[in-house]
Amino acid sequence: MKPITANTLVSLALCFAPMIALAGSKPLSVAFFDFSTGVGKASFKALRSSGFEHPCWSESFVEITGIQTAYIEKVPPLLQRNLLLGAVRGDAKAAEQFRQQLEQMDLNGAYAFVPDPSGHYGVIYGIGYQSIAVTSSASIAIPDGGKLISNNVLSKRLCEASKSMD
DSSP: OHHHHHHHHHHHHHHHHHHHHHOSOEEEEEEEEEOSSSHHHHHHHHHHHHTOOOHHHHHHOSSEEEEEEEESSSOOTTSOHHHHHHHHTTOHHHHHHHHHHHHHTTOSEEEEEEEOTTSSEEEEEEEETTOSSOOEEEEEEOOGGGOOOOHHHHHHHHHHHGGGGO
């Protein structure tokens, strides 16, 4: 009975070794699409360039350590923004096509910053390469007078929208 138990444990260890090796922290690689007049993109760029830490990621996510690569200005042409907007509006076919594009580009996911009809609020949507739907979103007030969204607020909302990439 003991040799069988030992063999079983060794077999299980060999099966789970690849998963254990891949476990741990990882940085995200994402694309950011701004469907507003530019406040979303400008605020995201300011957050990235400031080196602002994302404290909510260490509290909310076990594996995510931050954003390593972010396409903001020059989003790869393979990623079709109209498909992301369709996914945000509930088009499952568009969501699946966009998910496949993310996977081909080796990106963890994408964010879409979409203003509501009033123009006073924006919604940050997150879509990951593992899901065929936009699975997380967070609403945020758009500042008046062309001001940027504060780093702290934007960071928190990105955390909430990143749940689809965890």
